[in-house]
Amino acid sequence: MEPLAERLRPAALDELVGQEHLTGQGSILRKALQQGKIPSMILWGPPGVGKTTIANIVAHTLEVPFYTLSAISAGVKEVREVIEVARKQGHAVLFIDEIHRFNKSQQDALLGAVEKGIITLIGATTENPSFEVNAALLSRCQVYVLKPLGEPELRQLLQQAMEKDVWLREQHIEIKDTAALLNISGGDARKLLNLFELVVDTLQEDEDPVVITDKKVMDIAQQRIAIYDKAGEQHYDIISAFIKSIRGSDPNGAVYWLARMIAGGEDVKFIARRMVILASEDIGNANPNALLLATSCFQAVNLIGYPEARIILSQCATYLASSPKSNAAYMAIGNAQAVVSQTGDLPVPLHIRNAPTKLMKEQGYGKNYKYSHDYENNFSAQEYLPDEIAGTKLYDPGKNAREEELRRYLKAMWKEKYGY
Structure with a gap:
């Protein structure tokens, strides 16, 4: 059986929870879909807020060939194959998940096809496209910012899940508390729904009705949720701990959280970019060399990559943590x-x-x-x-x-x- 988040994925804009500024009545995206033609676009926002869902809605709404690639596994070869198929068909929509992971040559491979209208590109990214998407490609796309889901939207998702999902309708569920579900999900709809399903699945073996409390959710989450998820809450918690350790002048804490991110396969550019920001925000003119070192670190890790980049990141993190501070x-x-x-x-x-x-x-x-x-x-x-x-x-x-x-x-x- 597919995960709950997949089973409930909307197929129309009216079913989408949140992002009213993009999908509500009279919005740019809704008008474009109603007219049957959308611009190439970059959907920028945190995990689980509807980027992939919007792409799927486009696929269901427009009567044009639709192709999906993941930047994690696809390269220039796969991009060119889709472009060639689209050229023969006249036009196609290409959705690229995590487009920020494409390097310059991979992004360049898209330029001509986007410019000539052979493909309409929909790129999804959790990173600032100004940093991660080539200027030439970015200039040919509309950038739409998606917002984290708030408490009302998350509660609405839970209610929809109990009403619409066949398996959940068979369970007798009583939700006494929602704080733990909402806090752990961190505004991520996919994480909320899959955690909800995990909790119900765990409890239904011993309980009827299934009574959901904050304590039960925390107990189950701590036992079953992965240690580090680059697209989830741990990603944000650990980078927060890393930055706060440097700001707090503790090189030991900084290098520990750095090691946690490295072990989880975190993108070196993400770590280095955060240190460049911190060098000005938290050190500034107390030690102007901090910005120079952080900038050099960002350039170096892009050239070197893992595993050796860990040494450069460690040098920079420990230097910044040991530097005098000023905001x-x-x-x-x-x-x-x-x-x-x-x-x-x-x-x-x-x-x-x-x-x-x-x-x-x-x-x-x-x-x-x-x-x-x-x-x-x-x-x-x-x-x-x-x-x-x-x-x-x-x-x-x-x-x-x-x-x-x-x-x-x-x-x-x-x-x-x-x-x-």
Whole structure:
């Protein structure tokens, strides 16, 4: 018997739970399906939120040949075979699951066929397509973002399962608690339904009716759920533990969680990319070399791959964990964005506007601008913010040796203006 999530997979948009912004009445995707023609698209979102389901709905709705490939097992050869078949048929829809796992040459193999309309591509990814999909291919696709399912949608799925599934209808089920089911599923519909089926299957041997409580769900889940699932909750829990260990300056915790991810076959690029982000978010100007090392790590592991990449990842993780920490740069851009959202598009002060034409110069563009290098210490005290927010301090250096040095410099230059 197929898993419950497969047995209940919707065949029409009206049956899909969640993603109303994409599939609801009047939505772009629904209109495209009603017109019988969809654009090439990348469906980006966490596991179990409907990416594969939407592709299957397209297959059931459109009367065109439909082919599916998994980027885990398929290569350029398989892609070209589908394209050749589609060329002979006139047109086909090709669904590629985990398209972020395709390398550049594999993605390039799709370009011509997508551009000429031989295939309509539907790619599914859990990773940011800006990083993982070639710019040329990405420019030929619409990117649709799928959201994690909330508690109401997850409860609706449980109710649907008990009402629609033949096997579940035969069981006498009483759900007393749902917190454990919902928490373990983490917004993943597939994980929720398969866990629900596992719990019912385990309990129905000894209970009639089957009474589901949080304690029973936790006991069964701990016994039966895999240690590490790259597409599931453990993926997010362990990367969270890894990042928090580095942020907390514990190289021992960092390298342990790194080893757990390596043992689970986690994508080296995913690990390295998270360290690049952390190097700016949590270390920043307390140690600018952290970003350089993390960026070099990202480039190196892409060249090397497993198993040797583990050494490079370990070097970077232990260095970042052992580095002084500051989130001042991260807070600065947050502060600046908050000001922008509150004050809108304030005009650029005239003296720091560009003046490439005579008319602009006559209107005062660039007038009274002081070129810093013409002054002592390469500094001139002038206003660089719009009048409405003049003197606003957005960057507050962290309390560490390197940023205290920056603070002293800024105070010496700006005196009391920004309160450094």
